[in-house]
Amino acid sequence: MKHDFAETFNQLDADFFCVQETKMQEGQLELELPGYHQYFNYAERKGYSGTAIFTKHEPIKAMYGIESDEFDHEGRAITLEYPNFYLVTSYVPNSGAGLKRLDFRMGWNKAFHEYLNKLDKAKPVILCGDLNVAHKEIDLKNPQSNHHNAGFTDEERESFTKLLGEGFMDTFRHFYPDQKDIYSWWSYRFHSRDRNAGWRIDYFVASERLANNIQDSKILTDVFGSDHCPVELDTGEL
Incomplete structure (x- = not known):
């Protein structure tokens, strides 16, 4: 809010903000967003994690978490149900320095993917989020030096590959399979954004059967105000 969020919000004029x-x-925080319904999921721990969705379209219902007692204490997911699809936003756990949270992260992945597959059996899913994984070497500036670091471990990458093999698509790579040097997150250290030494860890993942409805998937690298930049999905009517 201190870095032009309101201006960016109004300029983008999206149907859904995750x-x-x-x-x-x-x-x-009291947000004045005329014309938008607001949904928040808060972590039990103060000043930590959390997700939100602002939408022009009132859902059939809103659901919080991923139906897991073990993983639903950190406010990491919101699902909005619509007649023809589910929209999910998620902030996937970071494995942390020294991979101290890798086991927790992999447990989350298993539970989360089971949840997504359950939704997908009912109707198609659009997942938007900071998924905290750079899938392929093309998705980060320095893959060799970051191998085995949080977000680029073999375990995290293989888990994402498995999810895509279960009927989901990485929408950005669907349109731009070979595009290099485009990222969505840059460390605040070492002038990383100035040097474009980044990672692509923010995604729109969608059920493959929505491919004909999706028109483009973008990374808005010219939007500042965070160590991440927004990602955008353009669709036809769903």
Whole structure:
């Protein structure tokens, strides 16, 4: 909010805004967003994690979490149900320095993918989020030096590959399979964004059967205000 969020929000004029890592508790911020319904999922721990969706389209219902007692304490997912699809936003756990949270992360992945597959059996899914994984070497600037670091471990990458093999698509790579040097996150250290030494860890993943409805998938690298930049999905009527 201190870095032109309102201006960016109004310029983009999207039907759905998905936000990850809000780090908020209920009541900390009153957002005036005329014409938008607001949905928040807060972590039990203050100043940590959290997700939000702002939408012009009131859903059939909103669901919070991934139906897992083990993983639903950090506010990491919101699902909105519509007549013909589900929209999910998620802030996937980071494996952390020294991979101290890798086991937790992989447990989350298993539970989350089971949840997505359950939804997908009912109707198609669009997942937007900071998924905290660079899938292929093309998806980060320095793959060799980051191999086995959080977000680029073999385990995390293989898990993402498995999800895509279960009927989902990485929408950006669907349109731009070979595009290099485009990222969605840059460390605040070492002038990383100035040097474009980044990672592509923010995604729109969608059920493959929505491919004909999706018109483009973009990474808005000219939008500042965070160590991430927004990603955007353009669709026809769903």
